[in-house]
Amino acid sequence: MEEKVPESSDATNVVRAEAVDLNWPGGLFCEPVAVLQQVNLSLYPGEMVGLSGPSGVGKSTLGDILLGLLPPTRGRVYWGESRIYRKKASRQNHPLNTLRRYYQKIFQDPASSFPPGQTTGESLREVIRYHGLEDSIQENLGAVALNPDMLKRYPCELSGGEMQRMALARVMLLKPRFIVADEPTSRLDLSVQAHIIRLIAEVARSSGCAVLLISHDRALIETVCSRCVNLSF
Amino acid sequence: MGVVRKLSGIFVERLPGDLSLMRLGPPIKKLCPSSPRQCGILLVSVILLVIIMGPSLIPRDPLKQNLSKTLCAPGSTHLLGADHLGRPVLSRLMYGGRSSLLISLFCTTISFVIGSLLGVLAGYREGWYDLVIMRLVDGTLAFPGTLLAIILAGTLGGSMTTLVFALSATMWCDYCRLVRNMTRSIKQSSHLEAGRIMGFNAAFLIRRYIFPELTPQIFTLASLGMGRTILNISGLGFLGIGLQPPLPEWGSMVNQGLGFLSEAPWLVAAPGIMIFLTVFGFQLMASAPHDRSKRSVVREK
Amino acid sequence: MKNNQINRFHSTAFWTGADTGITDVDARTYPGTAPAENDLDQKQGLALKVKNLQITMDGKENNPPLVNNVNLNLTPGRPLSLIGESGCGKSLIAQAIFHLLPAQLFAQGEIYYGNKNLLACSQTTMHGLWGREIFLFPQEPGTALNPLRRSCSQVTEIFRWVRNGTIRIGNNGGSFSLPPDCGNLWKKYFKQVGLSISDGRKYPWQLSGGMNQRLLTVMAMAEPARLIVADEPTKGLDPDTRDLTIDLLGQMVDFGKSLFVITHDVDVPRQLGGDLAVMYGGMVMESGPAAHILDAPAHPYTRALLRALPQNGLHPIPLRVNGNRFQGGCPFSPRCAEALSFCFHVEPAETMVSDKVSQEVSVEEKNEFHERIIPLHQRKQFPAHGGESARIIRCHQCC
Numbered sequence: 001m002e003e004k005v006p007e008s009s010d011a012t013n014v015v016r017a018e019a020v021d022l023n024w025p026g027g028l029f030c031e032p033v034a035v036l037q038q039v040n041l042s043l044y045p046g047e048m049v050g051l052s053g054p055s056g057v058g059k060s061t062l063g064d065i066l067l068g069l070l071p072p073t074r075g076r077v078y079w080g081e082s083r084i085y086r087k088k089a090s091r092q093n094h095p096l097n098t099l100r101r102y103y104q105k106i107f108q109d110p111a112s113s114f115p116p117g118q119t120t121g122e123s124l125r126e127v128i129r130y131h132g133l134e135d136s137i138q139e140n141l142g143a144v145a146l147n148p149d150m151l152k153r154y155p156c157e158l159s160g161g162e163m164q165r166m167a168l169a170r171v172m173l174l175k176p177r178f179i180v181a182d183e184p185t186s187r188l189d190l191s192v193q194a195h196i197i198r199l200i201a202e203v204a205r206s207s208g209c210a211v212l213l214i215s216h217d218r219a220l221i222e223t224v225c226s227r228c229v230n231l232s233f
Numbered sequence: 234m235g236v237v238r239k240l241s242g243i244f245v246e247r248l249p250g251d252l253s254l255m256r257l258g259p260p261i262k263k264l265c266p267s268s269p270r271q272c273g274i275l276l277v278s279v280i281l282l283v284i285i286m287g288p289s290l291i292p293r294d295p296l297k298q299n300l301s302k303t304l305c306a307p308g309s310t311h312l313l314g315a316d317h318l319g320r321p322v323l324s325r326l327m328y329g330g331r332s333s334l335l336i337s338l339f340c341t342t343i344s345f346v347i348g349s350l351l352g353v354l355a356g357y358r359e360g361w362y363d364l365v366i367m368r369l370v371d372g373t374l375a376f377p378g379t380l381l382a383i384i385l386a387g388t389l390g391g392s393m394t395t396l397v398f399a400l401s402a403t404m405w406c407d408y409c410r411l412v413r414n415m416t417r418s419i420k421q422s423s424h425l426e427a428g429r430i431m432g433f434n435a436a437f438l439i440r441r442y443i444f445p446e447l448t449p450q451i452f453t454l455a456s457l458g459m460g461r462t463i464l465n466i467s468g469l470g471f472l473g474i475g476l477q478p479p480l481p482e483w484g485s486m487v488n489q490g491l492g493f494l495s496e497a498p499w500l501v502a503a504p505g506i507m508i509f510l511t512v513f514g515f516q517l518m519a520s521a522p523h524d525r526s527k528r529s530v531v532r533e534k
Numbered sequence: 535m536k537n538n539q540i541n542r543f544h545s546t547a548f549w550t551g552a553d554t555g556i557t558d559v560d561a562r563t564y565p566g567t568a569p570a571e572n573d574l575d576q577k578q579g580l581a582l583k584v585k586n587l588q589i590t591m592d593g594k595e596n597n598p599p600l601v602n603n604v605n606l607n608l609t610p611g612r613p614l615s616l617i618g619e620s621g622c623g624k625s626l627i628a629q630a631i632f633h634l635l636p637a638q639l640f641a642q643g644e645i646y647y648g649n650k651n652l653l654a655c656s657q658t659t660m661h662g663l664w665g666r667e668i669f670l671f672p673q674e675p676g677t678a679l680n681p682l683r684r685s686c687s688q689v690t691e692i693f694r695w696v697r698n699g700t701i702r703i704g705n706n707g708g709s710f711s712l713p714p715d716c717g718n719l720w721k722k723y724f725k726q727v728g729l730s731i732s733d734g735r736k737y738p739w740q741l742s743g744g745m746n747q748r749l750l751t752v753m754a755m756a757e758p759a760r761l762i763v764a765d766e767p768t769k770g771l772d773p774d775t776r777d778l779t780i781d782l783l784g785q786m787v788d789f790g791k792s793l794f795v796i797t798h799d800v801d802v803p804r805q806l807g808g809d810l811a812v813m814y815g816g817m818v819m820e821s822g823p824a825a826h827i828l829d830a831p832a833h834p835y836t837r838a839l840l841r842a843l844p845q846n847g848l849h850p851i852p853l854r855v856n857g858n859r860f861q862g863g864c865p866f867s868p869r870c871a872e873a874l875s876f877c878f879h880v881e882p883a884e885t886m887v888s889d890k891v892s893q894e895v896s897v898e899e900k901n902e903f904h905e906r907i908i909p910l911h912q913r914k915q916f917p918a919h920g921g922e923s924a925r926i927i928r929c930h931q932c933c
Contacts, residue, residue, distance in 0.1 A: 054772065054773075054774060055743075055772035055774075055775075067430060069426070069429075069430070097432075100430070100431075100432040101431060101432040103430070104430060104431070105426075105427070105430050107423050107426075107427065109423065112422060112423045112424055113423045113424050113426075113427040114424055114427070115424050115428075115441070115442050115445070115446075116424070116446070117445040117446060118441075118445075126441065127431055130431075130432070130433060130437065131432065145853065159620070159621070160620065170431075174431065174432075186770065187769075187770065189619040189620055189798055190619075190798060190799075190800060190839060190842050190843065191619060191838070191839055191842050191850065191851040192619075192850075193842065193844075193848075194842040194844075194848045194849060194850035194851070195850035195851075195853070197848060198848065198850055216772050216773050217773070217844060219843075219844040219845040220844040220848070222844070223844045223845075223847070223848050224844075224848065
């Protein structure tokens with residue numbers, strides 16, 4: 001676990017993990033496994049941090065913990081100033097409910113992260129309607145260089161690169177503060193990979209949100225990320 | 234077709250390849266079914282049309298006896314002949330079909346609603362909800378369904394409400410199990426996780442993400458269930474514990490006609506064929522629809 | 535060139551393995567690689583020649599072909615890699631080799647395996663060839679194995695099947711038999727790929743992804759097939775397993791199999807060596823020795839593709855620089871930054887160029903491409919068969 005804190009360490013961090021441990025509980029025939037041990041990690045607005053490591057080391061698990069999807073066994077996780085995974089907070093004011101939409105994820109397989117029975121446009125408009133946001137679909141589509149015609153298509157009718165850009169556009173509708181990009185290009189072509197990674201970096205920089213790029217490709221992380229976190233067993 | 238598409242959320246794609254229909258003009262081509270599913274829909278709609286519109290076109294009282302026409306053969310006065318009390322078989326068939334279809338529709342709807350609600354609850358909440366609901370399902374399924382229906386209908390008497398209750402007592406379990414298992418598998422999918430991350434609440438997720446994926450399967454099951462319920466109703470009617478005579482009912486009509494099999498075979502054949510056609514139509518309707526993923530492949534190529 | 539190859543195929547020197555170019559097996563360091571011992575290992579790969587392959591959708595003649603005039607040349611002893619984006623038609627070529635094309639698609643041209651035209655073979659003949667002569671290396675190691683059977687029994691099954699079935703080797707009509715104790719034969723193969731004997735008693739789901747990949751390699755080696763077609767063997771694998779897979783594929787070449795790898799991963803040809811064909815939009819843009827192409831790509835697409843690698847600066851290929859859709863001519867022209875006006879109308883012809891192309895590339899670009907993960911000397915060098923190192927390029931600018 002190595003971490004290099006940037007110079008502006010007094011800036012308020014977007015997400016912070018302190019001494020996070022995670023154990024998978026053992027069952028009848030299997031031993032409990034300690035996946036993460038004493039992980040400390042903070043991300044600051046506008047930076048892109050890479051997370052690499054061999055498969056099975058718990059990269060995606062750490063991403064899920066930071067996103068509030070999986071309570072760690074021990075340790076504290078903060079979103080801004082508020083601590084998540086607290087049992088005492090009331091349901092209404094719980095940061096997991098109030099701040100939920102600012103912490104987003106980009107999936108490895110973009111097509112499956114959209115409901116298959118809706119056109120992509122319906123999925124995007126649904127997000128706007130549910131959260132009562134102003135309609136910024138057109139601007140976001142422009143930012144990811146997508147044609148508005150694509151909104152009429154179903155997820156299975158778009159290529160992987162187009163779908164990944166669509167997923168990025170959907171996430172950006174929510175004006176997130178933190179995005180976990182979990183292997184966003186490992187299922188995409190080489191020529192599309194450069195495009196997607198550059199888009200993610202650009203969009204994040206312009207909107208000031210922090211990105212955690214999970215990838216097993218060290219060269220990729222070293223090219224685009226300002227710092228790199230390496231998990232090892 | 235458009236109505237069906239809206240109703241069920243099932244996506245029907247006309248497949249190219251039925252060459253005999255290709256030569257016909259476009260309007261006729263549109264009416265001709267090209268898949269088993271569409272044949273089923275056509276068959277069921279024809280039967281529905283006959284049952285609903287028929288009595289107003291051929292207004293005859295199915296209960297009125299005319300002893301001068303006893304066992305009258307099919308002909309111009311009685312299109313399908315008359316039974317041993319001189320009642321018109323065609324009218325009795327149409328009115329009998331009304332009650333059969335109505336009962337099975339009620340049954341299916343009730344089991345559909347109860348089963349899917351409990352199933353979604355068990356599948357989505359997991360834990361205790363799952364445990365309790367699924368053990369309830371297991372317990373109910375331990376009774377043989379038809380036997381339970383016979384006992385209930387026999388003891389409570391053969392009214393329409395009793396029949397609905399007796400037949401849907403075990404039917405909801407099928408829906409519950411299907412919906413629960415599918416909900417659990419959809420819950421693992423990454424689009425549901427994406428929905429959760431975007432802050433949608435459970436009710437919204439179930440309505441917008443889970444239910445649309447369940448509909449094709451549920452409607453298939455419902456279509457099979459309709460056919461099976463009609464068979465069950467006729468079976469109960471044949472045993473004499475369904476709808477009570479003089480009310481017309483397909484099963485009891487077969488039973489009554491059995492005594493005159495040699496003199497008037499149409500008394501058994503007509504309701505038998507109707508039962509067969511209706512059940513067959515619903516079974517065909519349940520055959521695999523083209524789902525959305527397949528449709529896209531067809532469109533791309 | 536074709537005559538040359540067929541002549542060599544018939545020569546006895548080729549059959550005895552003296553001229554197969556794998557004499558330097560021992561010089562390479564693979565854990566546990568033993569020199570070939572039994573007669574199974576003597577079977578050498580045959581040449582695969584794809585000539586003017588065209589795959590079209592039937593009934594629609596106006597559609598541009600999905601695979602357009604593809605020529606590929608697989609020399610025994612030299613692996614051939616085919617790289618391209620998804621949708622460029624590379625998997626269709628594999629499907630055409632195996633007669634597994636979807637019903638709507640329709641292949642024209644010739645695919646010679648040895649001197650047999652596979653496209654002209656009947657379905658029954660193909661069934662006889664599957665597994666016995668040509669083998670499809672499965673994509674995902676986790677799902678390609680039977681989870682209910684121990685790993686050794688899945689391998690032994692092949693031996694048993696081979697021994698009971700009548701096997702004819704290629705066109706020579708010879709048959710071969712296995713030693714009677716095939717029940718223990720798997721152990722030898724397990725040792726060769728670095729699996730322990732105790733792994734043979736385990737089920738595939740008890741083994742890691744890398745071990746499953748080794749197990750598949752054992753199966754590929756145990757099959758009497760001499761041509762192995764691997765369609766995206768490294769898709770979705772983590773880096774360690776991927777390196778291992780590439781290593782194992784190389785090992786199969788040492789084993790005497792002909793190897794045809796279809797991939798979108800540039801690391802595969804880079805580590806595997808041999809020949810490389812770059813495909814875009816249904817056409818082979820550039821083909822020739824992998825090392826030469828990766829050192830000094832001549833086609834604009836290959837150059838753009840290599841520049842998109844993270845270690846080369848992650849320069850995206852523009853989606854559509856020239857603003858027009860593909861209407862004919864070079865399929866890459868809408869995205870090509872260097873396209874000339876007639877690139878949009880005139881389909882480029884295949885041009886054979888000598889290696890002097892590498893000198894025509896500017897010095898800056900050469901420098902850029904010399905920063906690679908694997909230096910040249912660490913790459914496998916498969917000996918070239920005379921005259922095979924020529925590069926074929928489909929681009930107007932390289933004519």
